[in-house]
Amino acid sequence: MARFNRVYRLLVGKGGAKGLEIVPPIRLVFEITKDVNEEPNDHKIRLYNLSPATRKSLEEPGLRCVLYAGYAEEGGPLLMASGSVVFAYTKFDPPDVVTELIVKDGYTEVRDTAVSIGLGQGALASAIIRDIARQMGLSLVMADDIPDRTWVNGFSFYGAARTALHKVTQGTGLEWSIQNQQLQVLQRGGTTRRQAVVLAVDTGLLGHPERVREAAQEKAKSKGKPADGAADSASAHQERDGWSVKSLLLPMINPGDLVKLESRTVEAFQRVEKVQHKGDSETGDWQTELSLVDRYAPPKKKG
Known part of the structure; x- marks a missing residue:
């Protein structure tokens, strides 16, 4: 099946402000890596022979980027990756000048978000997860029919959002990751509801x-006692x-x-x-x- 008309679109900026849009014929090389683990996904994007002003703009702190790529015959560039630019640098590799962006999906939200949760008796895990997603400022992708559980004595937590997510999901038979700046929660080992x-x-x-x-071994290990009687997933092979x-x-x-x-x-x-x-x-x-x-x-x- 021949697909020759490759297209891409890279958007880089801060928050909702209008930033840079980079499109062909600028040369772009990408290495996008995603998995189902809780750690932010790592991406590398290299851009060739940009103007000095554009290179300087890309090296500012606090940038985010979104990369679309695909084939013109099949809907044009589609969302492929997004995240925070955690490092950007330019190297001179004659005859080229190469600017590399190191991007982590959900990095800022995972690193910086502390959540405060206080739900009374009978709190549902699904409600806790929605509250965490809201406080992280991320949209939530979670099916309505995933396993749920009731925290009989309520749920109270203050601290890192990732710690709260791990505690709730591990105790409910769920897994979480961040994909394209969305919090994705699935039944452990399950699949999304997107069409296959x-x-x-x-x-x-x-x-x-x-x-x-x-x-296979669950990588996430809980410190101390498992959350609310949950089994220690680190021993599950x-x-x-x-x-x-x-x-x-x-x-x-x-x-x-x-x-x-x-x-x-x-x-x-x-x-x-x-x-x-x-x-x-x-x-x-x-x-x-x-x-x-x-x-x-x-x-x-x-x-």
Whole structure:
């Protein structure tokens, strides 16, 4: 499936103020990495031969950026990544002058937000999560039918938003991450409600899927006693079967999404664990690398 007309749009600025818009023919190289962990996603964006004034503007503190990319034949540039510019620098690599942006998704919200929560008896985990998202200033992506639980004695907390989120989600069988400046909350091991993307040869699948198996362990460890009687997730090990696949750029896919893998060796629904988008506006293919795990659907427990 030929896709030659690659397009991108990079917006950089502070808050709601109008900032810079960078578009072709400026050369842009991107390395976008996303996963389902609680740590902010890391992205690298390199821009070539900008004017001195533009380079200076990009090195100001407190900037945010949004990157759209895709193919003109398929809807034009689509949202692929966003976040805070945590570091920007320019290096001279004759004949080019290269400006690199290090971007972290949700970095400012995770680093700086302290929340104050005081909900009485019978507080629901879903209500606590909504309150945390509001105080972080992030929109919330959370299905209505995810597991919930009642905090019988109420919920009181003051401190880092990320600590509160970890406490509530771990005690409820949920997981959280920040994707494109949105707080995403899923059933642990579950998927978003976005329509599944089909990964097949005629939709951009490259080569053959590679079968993988890994020993998975929850990375998040709680200090002291588990929240409100929750099991210590750090001790939960499981073997996960999955696939490693490559495709032409699929900017709309995020960790936690459901995809349907169709090839000569496999046809199955899979959950996206990790996404890597890589590309250069001047050379080579724009590609997406996906780490997938088999999607099992055990009966949901009602809280």
